[in-house]
Amino acid sequence: MIPKNLGKSYNPALFLLALCLWLPAAHAQEKPYFVTYSHDLEEPGNLEIETKTALAEPPGSHRYGAVATELEYGVRAWWTSELYLEGQATSQDSTLFTGFRLENRFRPLMREHLINPVLYVEFEDISGADKTILEVVGHDGQSDLASPNGDARREHEHEAELKLILSSNLKAWNISENFIAEKNLGHEPWEFGYALGAARPLRSLASGRPCNFCAEKLIAGVEAYGGLGDTAALTLRDTSHYIAPLIGWQLPKTRLSFSTGFGLTSSSLDRVYRGGLAFELPQVASWFHGSTRGAQ
């Protein structure tokens, strides 16, 4: 018997959670970076849903938590497309949606090389209240994160961001370098930044028996990121830089990752705590095209 109030109590979030738990999951061997990109792209036809949370307390302001929810789809083996939805909550202030980003990553070379380039193109429509720190460019600093939400949300940023991602997989290591150029589509200068990362599983050999808390499921690494000034002042003065040890844990249906970023300059936040939770749905395209036709 179907309860009469089923329609009223239907909760889309619960439905999605149930769907995720029921569906078979794929395991992408992705790195637990929060800012750096490697040349690993989403497998074609797969959809990854990931949240990246940043927690910090700018001096003279209140603690905040900012969340970016990422929908990442493998369009082709050489092309991945992503949508980010972002928001934040600041203690003793407010909670608000801060905007979205659309990004695409392309591998121009079809073969694996010692250094593999990926081209990254992004459009951002975010407010000044965005605090997710998904990249640091120009003279971004802690003062940008300290404004009250009521003031910061009035600033709208339409930005284009380009990245050159260079990445190498050597034995069990991944080493990645990102060079970032960002332009507010208003009349503001180009801003530059960087992100560097290195990571590897704690054990490179698979053990041969199913396990969750074993060394090959844990990936440890470190990333460093910061601003490099802008075309008006191409200098490291008043720029922010961070170094962040990180750890990732691959579970059967999810991937967890954590990091603590340590600010290295007076413009940087002292600490940024990050957590990530990812779930990958395999071959989503085949849901709509029949079981024998996935994206290729």
Added chain:
Amino acid sequence: MNRRAAIFCLALSACLVLCAASSSRWDHVPAKDHARTNPLANRSESVAAGALVYRDHCLQCHKENATGDGRKKPSLRSERLRSATDGDVEWFLRQGDLGHGMPSWSNLPEAQRWQLVAYLRSIQ
């Protein structure tokens, strides 16, 4: 003149067809990689470990029994795979075939790719 041109075109087409028929995926593998042997082939746990790697990364496309979907995701129980050396298979896993939908698995540790090679050998 036209007859000569037609014969030339026919001969050229025949050559191209023969070349295409005689070349295989493994002809592109560098000699150094082609000659490599699986360093983990003699380890007893390699096949079981490779089966788990297969389950985590390959099963979603190539299916549980590795027969693929009969279309773009090919069977891994094939003459093509049987004719390959261990080095060929490891090279292909590392490179992928991005233009045809096969991702590169260079992000797996090399040791796990060799374990996967051991598993793929075991199911032929």
